[in-house]
Amino acid sequence: MLSRNSIFRKTFLKFLWIYQKFFTYFSFGSCRYYPTCSEYAKIHFENSPISTAFYHTFTRILRCNQLFEGGIDYPVIKQIEIKPAKIKLEHIKYWLVPNKKNHYYIIKNFSYKG
Amino acid sequence: MSPNQRLMVAVVLSIVFFSAYTAMFPPQQPVDTKNDIEQQAKVEQEIKTTKTVEKVTGHEISKSQKVESRDSNIVTTIKADDFILKLDTLGRIASKELLDERFRDSEDLHAQIIPDKGAKPLFIRFADESLNKEALSVPYVATIKEATIKDEPIKVTLTQKLSNLTVTKNLTFYKDGHYDISIKMSQNKRYFVYIGHRPEVSKKLMAAAGVLVYTADNVAHIIEDGDADNRETFRDVLVASAFDQYTATIFYNLDKDITVIVDGDSEKNPVLYFDSLGDVTFKGYIGPKEYKTLKAIDSVLTNAIEFGWFTFAAKPLFAVLLWLHDHIGNWGWAIIALTLLVRLVLYPLTYKGMMSMQKLKEISPKVKELQEKYKGDPQRMNAAVMEMYKKHGANPLGGCLPMLLQIPVFFAIYRVLLNAVELQGAPWILWVNDLSRMDTTYILPILMGVSMYFQQRMTPTNFTDPMQEKVMRFLPVIFTFFFVTFPSGLVLYWFVNNLFSILQQFIVNKQFQNAKDLKEHIEKKKKSEK
Numbered sequence: 326m327l328s329r330n331s332i333f334r335k336t337f338l339k340f341l342w343i344y345q346k347f348f349t350y351f352s353f354g355s356c357r358y359y360p361t362c363s364e365y366a367k368i369h370f371e372n373s374p375i376s377t378a379f380y381h382t383f384t385r386i387l388r389c390n391q392l393f394e395g396g397i398d399y400p401v402i403k404q405i406e407i408k409p410a411k412i413k414l415e416h417i418k419y420w421l422v423p424n425k426k427n428h429y430y431i432i433k434n435f436s437y438k439g
Numbered sequence: 440m441s442p443n444q445r446l447m448v449a450v451v452l453s454i455v456f457f458s459a460y461t462a463m464f465p466p467q468q469p470v471d472t473k474n475d476i477e478q479q480a481k482v483e484q485e486i487k488t489t490k491t492v493e494k495v496t497g498h499e500i501s502k503s504q505k506v507e508s509r510d511s512n513i514v515t516t517i518k519a520d521d522f523i524l525k526l527d528t529l530g531r532i533a534s535k536e537l538l539d540e541r542f543r544d545s546e547d548l549h550a551q552i553i554p555d556k557g558a559k560p561l562f563i564r565f566a567d568e569s570l571n572k573e574a575l576s577v578p579y580v581a582t583i584k585e586a587t588i589k590d591e592p593i594k595v596t597l598t599q600k601l602s603n604l605t606v607t608k609n610l611t612f613y614k615d616g617h618y619d620i621s622i623k624m625s626q627n628k629r630y631f632v633y634i635g636h637r638p639e640v641s642k643k644l645m646a647a648a649g650v651l652v653y654t655a656d657n658v659a660h661i662i663e664d665g666d667a668d669n670r671e672t673f674r675d676v677l678v679a680s681a682f683d684q685y686t687a688t689i690f691y692n693l694d695k696d697i698t699v700i701v702d703g704d705s706e707k708n709p710v711l712y713f714d715s716l717g718d719v720t721f722k723g724y725i726g727p728k729e730y731k732t733l734k735a736i737d738s739v740l741t742n743a744i745e746f747g748w749f750t751f752a753a754k755p756l757f758a759v760l761l762w763l764h765d766h767i768g769n770w771g772w773a774i775i776a777l778t779l780l781v782r783l784v785l786y787p788l789t790y791k792g793m794m795s796m797q798k799l800k801e802i803s804p805k806v807k808e809l810q811e812k813y814k815g816d817p818q819r820m821n822a823a824v825m826e827m828y829k830k831h832g833a834n835p836l837g838g839c840l841p842m843l844l845q846i847p848v849f850f851a852i853y854r855v856l857l858n859a860v861e862l863q864g865a866p867w868i869l870w871v872n873d874l875s876r877m878d879t880t881y882i883l884p885i886l887m888g889v890s891m892y893f894q895q896r897m898t899p900t901n902f903t904d905p906m907q908e909k910v911m912r913f914l915p916v917i918f919t920f921f922f923v924t925f926p927s928g929l930v931l932y933w934f935v936n937n938l939f940s941i942l943q944q945f946i947v948n949k950q951f952q953n954a955k956d957l958k959e960h961i962e963k964k965k966k967s968e969k
Contacts, residue, residue: 357838359825389839391792396829397822435819 333375341367357395360433362386368400368419368431377403399430514581515595519588519614522726528578530597530608531559531633535725541863542640542685542727550640552686552725558635558710560688560725561620563606566629573601579608588614604628616726617736627717631700634688634711637664637681647858650701650709651687653678653742661745667703667710674698680743681711685727685860687743692722727860730761746854752847753854760855770874771867774852774928778935781848782943788841789940794947802831849932856926867931874928881923883930888919890937897944 345363356362365385369378381400389395401424410416415438421429513533515526520538527533535552542550553559565571579597586593597608605625612618622632637648649663655675662671673679676699680689690713693699698714724740726732733740746753759780763773782789806824813820856862856875866872870880878884892915922930 359822362839386839386843390841391788391838393838394829395838396825433818435816 331375334370337370337375337378338367341370357389357391357393358385358398359396360399362389365398365400368433369402372400372402372419372431399432401428402431403428512578514579514597515583516585517588517593517595517612518586519612521614522616524612524725526579526581526595526597526610529559529562529575530579530599530606531562532725533559537686537727539727550686552638552640552688554636554639558633558712560634560723561608562633562635563622564631564633564712566631570601570604570628574599574606577601579606588612590614615732615736617722617724619720619722621718621720622715623718629714629716631712631714632690632719634679634681634690636704636708636710638683638686638688640683640686647745648683649681650711651678651680651682651743651745652676652699652701652711653680653739655695659742659745659750662701662709664708665706667701667707669703671701672698673701676713677739678742679711679713681709682728682743682745684858685863687724687726687728689724689740689743690721691724691737691739692720694719694721727863729860730757744858746851746858749847749850749854752851753858756848756851757855757859760859761861764861769867770862770865770928771871771931774867774874774931775935777852778932778939782936782939785841785844789943790947792838792841794951798831802827849929852932853926853929856928862928865928867927871927871931874931875926877924878927878930883927883934884919884922884925887922887930887934887937888915890934890941891915891918894937894941894944897941897948 341363345367358365360368362382362385366378366382369381373381385398399422402421414434414436417434418437420432420434422432424430512528513525514528517524517526522538523534523536525533525535532553537550537552563574565574577599579599581598582596583593586595592611592613595610595612597610599606603626607623609621609623610618611620624630637650647661647663649661649666652660652662652673653676654660654673655677660671660673674697675695676693676697678689678691679693679699680687682688693713697719700712700714702710702712704710722737724733724736728744730741730744733743744754746757756777760770760773760777763776763780764770767773767776806827809823809827810820813823859875862875863873865874867874870882871878895911895915922933
């Protein structure tokens with residue numbers, strides 16, 4: 326089960342928020358991927374167990390260099406918890422696209438309004 | 440927050456950081472209230488067996504010290520090519536002056552390693568309070584008054600005759616700055632031998648200073664100024680050192696069961712001493728933490744060189760730099776060679792990156808089209824642009840990993856420049872006469888800024904966010920200001936790094952242009968043949 330509000334999770338998400346707000350100016354928009362490493366990390370930390378999130382974020386950063394092609398690379402998650410209170414288009418944050426058994430690509434909904 | 444506001448915050452933050460840094464940079468010798476006796480009395484001494492608590496009377500000496508001038512109580516003066524060492528009537532090493540021109544303090548005098556105030560090395564304090572009182576009033580007598588070390592070491596014996604105890608310190612001083620000592624007591628009394636407070640020759644922001652205890656399990660326990668909250672005890676100590684940026688007062692060759700104690704004074708600055716009963720023999724070193732000197736004396740001493748929490752990365756880097764310096768002979772050129780080395784390691788990455796950047800130039804009209812199409816929606820635009828790159832096998836961006844990798848290299852060099860005494864006063868060429876200090880002529884930081892500007896100009900970039908482009912253009916200016924106060928060696932590293940990347944970019948651009956010209960030429964020929 327995913328403990329959504331653990332201190333760890335919150336801390337990392339806060340850290341990523343600060344990074345995205347301020348430090349991306351100094352990191353020159355260097356990421357070779359879409360979504361960027363920080364966005365990818367954020368989605369994982371929001372939706373995966375902490376250890377999984379760490380693992381994926383770490384390997385993603387390792388892959389983010391000139392020896393890899395880069396480009397589109399969506400995070401894949403395993404567990405899903407769907408308890409939507411509202412199901413209008415603008416309330417949906419992520420689209421889940423089935424990948425293999427029990428695994429889903431998680432893709433941002435551009436129409437999400439919070 | 441709008442991008443504009445965020446940029447403002449980023450700029451303000453950098454300015455705040457920069458001004459704070461400059462304000463703190465000229466190494467301020469801490470105003471020494473450290474030895475305020477009343478406060479000092481608060482420091483308490485645990486007695487192992489009984490757990491009784493008593494005052495650290497060791498610091499009360501500073502009461503009498505306040506009236507005395509530095510020289511008045513000197514019993515022995517020992518001179519060598521590199522230093523003048525003095526012993527006083529309390530049986531302590533009262534001062535050690537370094538004669539090397541590189542070591543000058545803020546008033547341009549020869550550096551004094553032993554701080555004027557504070558607990559001094561070889562001071563003995565007894566656990567017995569009344570004995571202690573007597574010891575403070577009875578002066579030590581020395582066998583020689585003055586001596587100069589040529590090649591042979593010099594032996595001095597200090598004796599203190601108390602009413603029912605005689606303390607003898609047999610000292611042998613060597614030319615290279617170390618000494619042997621054996622302390623003999625006519626009766627078994629429990630006492631403490633001080634290394635004392637750390638030297639105060641130089642302490643810059645970010646450079647660690649305090650106390651280091653290196654134990655047999657290969658762990659360096661470091662207690663920095665202000666961190667000595669509790670008393671800490673260590674057994675099996677190989678090296679005990681009180682250090683500042685470049686110098687250290689060290690005890691080594693201590694007996695295995697000796698307990699080394701780190702205590703905090705009123706400002707939580709560490710004070711180092713060990714606990715002893717009866718006779719004791721060990722060795723000491725007072726002087727600069729020069730790798731080769733320390734290694735020549737005893738290789739265990741090199742463990743006293745530390746680069747703060749970043750030692751794990753800085754130490755190997757320092758080893759490489761030292762090796763380069765052995766072959767080149769100048770620290771400036773050694774840094775340049777190091778830059779070249781780092782670039783060679785990263786060459787496959789950067790070359791690949793640069794080639795794919797060139798491809799980008801060719802598809803840039805199409806990218807512009809996409810940017811027009813998704814104007815108000817940066818996220819969707821990014822996705823589309825990425826798709827486009829993938830289709831053409833081009834990716835302009837270096838990636839997060841190379842960016843993150845640069846940070847530790849950069850920081851390790853910073854730590855080495857900050858902590859390695861070898862780089863203190865090390866010149867490069869022309870106006871750069873001290874790589875460990877900021878360039879007072881501002882030439883290097885400006886060169887760095889200019890080279891950065893040109894490097895950016897030469898690099899084909901592609902920003903989806905106009906705001907980001909503005910920041911990028913502004914970045915060389917911000918960096919120049921950042922670098923103004925940095926050690927010249929670090930600025931040199933970054934400057935040369937920029938030059939190499941400009942050169943590499945230039946070659947790649949040229950190759951690409953040649954290949955393109957050739958292609959066009961062949962196509963033209965084909966046409967004319969038809």
